[in-house]
Amino acid sequence: MNETGARTPDEEIGAGTPDEEIGAGTPDGRSGAGAQDDERAAGAPDVSHGARAVRAWRQLAEGSVLLDGFHALKHAVRFQARIPVAVTTDRRAALALADELAPDVREAVDALLVEVPEATFASLVVRPHPTAMAALAVRPSRAAHLETLARTPRTTPVVVLDNPRNLGNAGAVIRLAAGFGATGVVTTGTLDPWHPTVVRGGAGLHFATAVERLTVDELPPGPLFALDPEGEDIRGLKLPDDAVLAFGSERSGLSPELRARADHLVSLPMRPQVSSYNLATSVAMTLFHWSATGGASA
Numbered sequence: 001m002n003e004t005g006a007r008t009p010d011e012e013i014g015a016g017t018p019d020e021e022i023g024a025g026t027p028d029g030r031s032g033a034g035a036q037d038d039e040r041a042a043g044a045p046d047v048s049h050g051a052r053a054v055r056a057w058r059q060l061a062e063g064s065v066l067l068d069g070f071h072a073l074k075h076a077v078r079f080q081a082r083i084p085v086a087v088t089t090d091r092r093a094a095l096a097l098a099d100e101l102a103p104d105v106r107e108a109v110d111a112l113l114v115e116v117p118e119a120t121f122a123s124l125v126v127r128p129h130p131t132a133m134a135a136l137a138v139r140p141s142r143a144a145h146l147e148t149l150a151r152t153p154r155t156t157p158v159v160v161l162d163n164p165r166n167l168g169n170a171g172a173v174i175r176l177a178a179g180f181g182a183t184g185v186v187t188t189g190t191l192d193p194w195h196p197t198v199v200r201g202g203a204g205l206h207f208a209t210a211v212e213r214l215t216v217d218e219l220p221p222g223p224l225f226a227l228d229p230e231g232e233d234i235r236g237l238k239l240p241d242d243a244v245l246a247f248g249s250e251r252s253g254l255s256p257e258l259r260a261r262a263d264h265l266v267s268l269p270m271r272p273q274v275s276s277y278n279l280a281t282s283v284a285m286t287l288f289h290w291s292a293t294g295g296a297s298a
């Protein structure tokens with residue numbers, strides 16, 4: 001398995017060589033997983049179309065972002081991710097799901113999804129999602145994200161996770177940041193915020209906010225509010241729209257470097273004898289407080 005969670009060619013299960021699977025290709029050399037072809041329009045079996053999708057998948061898997069299941073695909077479509085290939089084992093069921101849950105993306109999903117046999121699907125995706133859909137998206141450029149994060153004046157906060165350890169927490173925070181329209185989510189430390197498990201936890205919402213890993217020295221501009229149980233009670237504060245909201249590691253809280261950079265230490269109300277809240281729930285409360293006290297003009 002590669003970093004994306006998609007299988008690499010070396011990990012094909014029970015499949016022939018890529019060439020055997022993809023067949024001879026089309027005489028006119030057309031490619032592109034999402035393209036409709038004449039054969040398909042005529043109601044003929046979808047063999048070459050599926051084969052091209054499989055070939056595209058194998059070429060792109062390394063370095064792409066795996067969108068695992070319908071919700072990730074839906075969000076990625078809504079937030080304009082570039083999706084070169086998407087596969088399913090059952091197009092009819094996939095489109096029925098889109099009709100039921102997200103008719104706004106039905107047309108896009110219809111254009112993207114290519115049906116492949118179950119064994120092929122299982123050879124592309126390590127843990128097939130119950131919705132039997134998966135896609136690969138292009139990871140947005142770091143340069144574009146850095147520009148977004150550095151742009152001033154900023155109208156919504158940036159969330160900083162200082163050396164987070166739990167991939168699920170990071171995903172949940174990215175989903176929260178997307179929901180509240182935060183400018184971005186920055187992580188410090190070694191965790192990759194684009195790790196497949198984080199993307200899965202974020203339900204494809206990485207494309208709705210700027211997600212990058214930086215050092216404390218590289219944090220975006222803006223007043224830095226660091227969340228810590230020893231800080232000033234958040235209920236007496238209004239968090240500015242250009243705030244940088246920083247949260248400590250699950251294990252050890254805020255790092256000394258982050259504390260040194262902080263303009264304010266802020267606490268969430270908590271009764272005595274409770275040590276701390278979970279990281280993602282702390283972010284949720286803080287973003288809610290920002291929005292409920294006039295954030296981005298509520």
Ligand SMILES: C[S@@+](CC[C@H](N)C(=O)[O-])C[C@H]1O[C@@H](n2cnc3c(N)ncnc32)[C@H](O)[C@@H]1O
Pocket residue numbers: 226227228229230246247248249250251252253254266267268269270275276277278279282
């Ligand atoms: C699970 S806690 C860290 C617990 C860690 N053992 C410690 O020593 O701080 C993760 C982060 O959530 C935030 N947090 C949790 N409870 C908080 C509270 N009551 N007030 C402010 N921030 C809190 C802080 O940013 C904290 O670093």
